[in-house]
Amino acid sequence: MTKKITDGMSLINRAIDRRFFLKATAGLGMASMASGLLAAVAHASGGLVALVHTQAAGDAGPVDSMIARLKQLSDEKGFEYRAVYAQDPATYETIFRTLGDAGAAVIVSTFNEVAEPFKALAPSYPNTKWVQLFADPFEPAIPNVVTVSYDYYLGCYLSGIFAARMSKSGKLGFIGGVSIPPINADFNAFKAGVLSVRPDATVTSAFAGSFQDPAKGQEIATQMFSSGIDFIQTDAAATDFGIIAAANEVPGRLVSVLDPAQFPKGPQSVISIVGLDFGTSLYNEVSKALGSGWAGGTHEHTGLGTGVIDFIRSPIFKEQGPAEIVSAAKATEAEIDAARAAILDGSLKVEFNTKL
C-alpha cells in the first residue's frame, strides 16, 4: 500500500516536474498579459498610437510629459492612444508584438533598451511606424523605423557658462545618477562651458550610483557644498530631490536641475534647468508619422533650437530668489544667447566627450 502511494507520488512528481511548471507558468503569464493588452487595444485597431514607456509614469518629468502630449495630440487629431508601462525587459517583445498584431499605426518607445526588440519586430510589421526616442542610429536602417537622439550635452554647455558666472567661489559641482557615456558627455560639456568663461574655476563630478536614491544625492550634495562648491548641475532623475534638499538647507546654495516640475521644490535654490522636453519631441515625431511625408529608415539629431532641449532659468527663482542673484543671472542672458546662437550656426563646436 505504502509502495503504491510512493509510486503514485513519483508519477505526479515526474508529470509536474520543475521545468514543466516553469514553462507552464511563463506561458500562462505571457498569455494573460497578451490577452489583457489585446483586449485593451482591439477596439482601437487601425488608428492606434501606442507609447511604450520603460520608466514609471508619475515622474513629473519625461514620462508624464510624453503621456500628456500624446493625449493632447490624440485630442487634436482624433486617434486612439494607449500608454503601456513595460517595467520588465523580458516583456518588451511581447508588448510590441501584441501592439503590432493589433494593427497599431505608430509605436513609440524610449531608450536604447528597446533597440533590439525594435530591430527584431519592426520588419515583421511593415505597416506600423516605429519611433524610438533617445536612440542610436540603426545599422542598417529599417524602412519603417525612425530613431531620435538628443544633444542634451549642448544644454549642459550653456549651463556651464551660467554656473561659472553665478558661482562666487569658483568651485562647481556635477552630480550624475550613474557614470554612463551620455552622462559623462553632459559633465564634460558642463565643464567645458565653465572653463570657457572662467578658466580658473574647478568642476568636481560625483555619481550617486542610482537614479532613484535621493538620500545618497543629499549626502553627496552636502559634502560638495561643505567643500566650498556653491553651484551644482544635476543629472540624476529622482536622486535630484535629495540634491535640492541639501541646497535648501543653507541660503546661497544653487542648483540647476533637469525638469521644470522641480522648480517649486527649491524656490530659492533651483535657479535653472537643462530641459529635455520628451513630450514635445514625441508630439513632433508622432505628428510627422501621422502625416503623409514621413520618412522612415532615418535618424534624427535633436539639439538646441528645436524646442526640445534648452537651458532655461527658473521663473519661480526669478520671483522669489535673492535680488542680487536674480539680477546677476539676468546679466548672463546675452552671453548665453550668444553661445546658443554660435552653437546653432556652427561657429562654436562643443565636443561630445564620453570619457571621464
Next chain:
Amino acid sequence: MEDIVIAILRSATPLVYVTLAGVIAQRAGIWHLGLEGLMISGACATVLGIVLTGSIWAALFWAIAVCVAGSVLFWFVVEKLRANQIIAGLGLTGLGLGGTTLAVQSIFGTQAAVSAPFGLPRLGPAFGAYGSLSILVLLMPVLVLAVWVMLRRTRFGLRLAASGEHPFAARGVGVNPSAMRLAALVMGGALCALAGAELATGSLQIFAQNMTAGRGFMGFAAVIFGAGHPIGATLAALFFAIVGAIGIKAQLIFGDRIPHDLLLGLPYIATVLGIWVSTKLRGGTKAANGFAELRNE
C-alpha cells in the same frame, strides 16, 4: 567637519534602526531578509500617511501598523506554513518593493516620487548645526541601549535568546518559541517602520521607488558583521555609513583618477570584508554557523 558628521548621522540612522530589527530577529532564531521590504514599506507608509492625514504622528502610527502587519505575515509563513525563512524574507522584500509602487500608483496615479509637505520633527536651533537632524537621530542611541538591555538583561531577552538558540530547551521551561519569534518580528517591524520614516522624512520629505537602495540588506550584513550583538551590529552599521561617506569624499578628492564605480562600491566591498572579518571572530563564527545550520535544516 560638522557637515560630514551630520551626513554620517543621517545615513547611519535608518541603517541602525533596520539593523536593530535584524538583531532582534536573529536572537529569536530568524535570519531576516525581509528587512529591505519592511523598510521601503515604512518609508512609503510614512509619506503617504503625512499626505493623507496631515499628521506626522498618525503617519508614524500607520507606518508601524503596516510594517507590523508585514512582520506578522512573515511570521505566519515561516512558523505556521513552515516556509524557508530566507525565501520568505526575500519574498517579503519583493512584496515591499512592488507593493509600495502599486500603493503609490493606486492612490496618486503616479509610479514615482511623492513629496510630503513636512517631515519628522527636527532637533531645532538648540542643537546648533545638528538642529536639522530629526528626533529619530537623537533617539537612536537610546534605542540601541534599550535593545541591548532588553536582550541581555531582561527575562524576556533571555527567553528570546533561548528560543533562537535552543528552542527545545526553551519549550522545556514553558517558553513558546513561536510566540517569542512573533514578538521579535513585531518589534523588528516597528523598528523597520522608523528606519523607513527616517530615510524618507528625516530630511528629505519624499518617497521614491526603490529608494532604500539595498540599505535593508546592508542592515542584514551588519547583523552578521556585529555577531548579532546590538552594540556590535550598531557599530557595524555606523562603519558602513562612514565608509559610504568616505566613498563620496574620495570621489570629490580623486575626481576622475579613480573609477567612480569603484568608489561607489566601497560600502558593499566593506560589507563583504566585514562579514569575512566577522567569521574570524568568535561571535561572527557563531553567527555564520547559525547560518550554516539554517542551510542544513
